[in-house]
Amino acid sequence: xxxxxxxxLHTTAVVARGRTAFxxxxxxxxxxxxxxxxYFEKAARALPxxxxxxxxxxxxxxxxxxxxxxxxxxxxxxxxxxxxKFGLPDLDLSAPRAPYKGLDVLNDAPESVKKIFSxxxxxxxxxxxxxxxxxxxxxxxxxxxxxxxxxKIAWMTALIRHWSLLVxxxxxxxxxxxxxxxxxxxxxxxxxxxxxxxLRERDEEAFEKVIKELKIAYHVQKQPEHVKTRKAxxxxxxxxxxxxxxxxxxxxxxxxxxxxxxxxxxxxxxRKAELRKELQQVGQAFTSFAYNAALPEIPRIMGLIxxxxxxxxxxxxxxxxxxxxxxxxxxx
Numbered sequence: 001x002x003x004x005x006x007x008x009l010h011t012t013a014v015v016a017r018g019r020t021a022f023x024x025x026x027x028x029x030x031x032x033x034x035x036x037x038x039y040f041e042k043a044a045r046a047l048p049x050x051x052x053x054x055x056x057x058x059x060x061x062x063x064x065x066x067x068x069x070x071x072x073x074x075x076x077x078x079x080x081x082x083x084x085k086f087g088l089p090d091l092d093l094s095a096p097r098a099p100y101k102g103l104d105v106l107n108d109a110p111e112s113v114k115k116i117f118s119x120x121x122x123x124x125x126x127x128x129x130x131x132x133x134x135x136x137x138x139x140x141x142x143x144x145x146x147x148x149x150x151x152k153i154a155w156m157t158a159l160i161r162h163w164s165l166l167v168x169x170x171x172x173x174x175x176x177x178x179x180x181x182x183x184x185x186x187x188x189x190x191x192x193x194x195x196x197x198x199l200r201e202r203d204e205e206a207f208e209k210v211i212k213e214l215k216i217a218y219h220v221q222k223q224p225e226h227v228k229t230r231k232a233x234x235x236x237x238x239x240x241x242x243x244x245x246x247x248x249x250x251x252x253x254x255x256x257x258x259x260x261x262x263x264x265x266x267x268x269x270x271r272k273a274e275l276r277k278e279l280q281q282v283g284q285a286f287t288s289f290a291y292n293a294a295l296p297e298i299p300r301i302m303g304l305i306x307x308x309x310x311x312x313x314x315x316x317x318x319x320x321x322x323x324x325x326x327x328x329x330x331x332x
Contacts, residue, residue: 027066032081034071037219040064044237045244057234064233073185076193076217077157079164086165087215088158089134091127093120098129124166132158138213149199150210156192157214160185193218 033039040060047056074080077087096106100117119126135158139150163185170178196218200207211218 025062025066026069027063029067029070029074029080032078034067035075035078035080035217037075041237041240045241047241049241049245054234057237058230061230061233073182073189074164076189077161077164078215078217079161083168086161086168088131088161088165091119091130091134094118097122097126098133128158128162131162135214139210149195149202150206153192153195153199153210153216154214156188156195157216160188160192163188 036042040063044057044060047053047060071080079086094115095101096103096114096117097119100106106114106117115121119130132155135154136145136151139154141148141150145151163181167178167181167185170181196207196210196216199210200218210216
């Protein structure tokens with residue numbers, strides 16, 4: 001009985017501790033280039049084709065999976081690169097808070113009173129309200145706009161960036177990530193993505209203005225390719241790499257063919273020019289030879305021509321005389 005009890009206690013202790021150490025696959029992204037949606041696919045195509053290619057693809061896949069969560073929270077707002085302001089506008093901390101703006105009493109109040117009612121002496125909620133007001137003012141349709149898609153997108157953008165700044169501040173105090181806040185950031189990001197899609201479908205010009213003024217990186221989501229495992233992803237990248245290498249080699253062969261054809265054409269044109277020159281020289285030589293060979297026969301040829309001419313004249317005269325006789329007979 002004692003042995004059974006000790007064994008049970010021993011097993012319970014092992015289960016409580018856990019058989020293996022906890023491994024968190026999610027990593028913190030610090031490289032801004034990874035915010036590109038095609039970063040890992042481009043990196044896979046740039047890997048050297050050697051005996052370690054498959055292992056390198058596996059490491060790249062685990063890096064991709066480990067970066068997805070952090071990039072999903074930060075990539076759209078470029079928060080990986082901007083870890084100081086988190087995309088939030090600069091505030092005048094000496095300005096009065098939103099509920100006290102426009103009060104004439106504060107204009108003549110002492111500096112100590114103005115300081116009490118300033119943004120710098122306010123709470124985080126006052127900072128958030130001011131950030132929202134400034135971002136909304138960049139894209140809203142008019143001063144009283146509180147229901148347009150542009151206004152809602154700006155409001156959610158300020159909320160996302162403010163909460164991301166809050167997560168960063170909390171992470172400095174404790175290593176445990178505040179999931180109660182990151183989950184809310186996920187929800188707002190997805191809601192903003194929906195509003196951006198609707199705005200893009202309805203008004204392209206307003207959509208371009210919003211993403212430019214608020215500095216939002218909007219990417220059209222790809223269709224699901226069902227590449228969910230390391231093996232499937234590695235095979236997909238290998239097929240893409242094979243196609244890339246095939247196109248590269250075909251392009252090299254094409255450029256080589258064009259270069260060789262150009263060189264061959266120049267060589268053929270040069271050879272044709274040489275042959276034309278040689279043919280001209282041969283023609284001149286033949287003409288000169290023929291002229292020199294026929295020079296002694298020129299007097300005899302001229303004599304024959306003269307004789308032929310005299311004979312022709314005699315024939316013409318005889319024809320004329322016979323013709324005159326015929327006319328005379330007709331006249332008689």
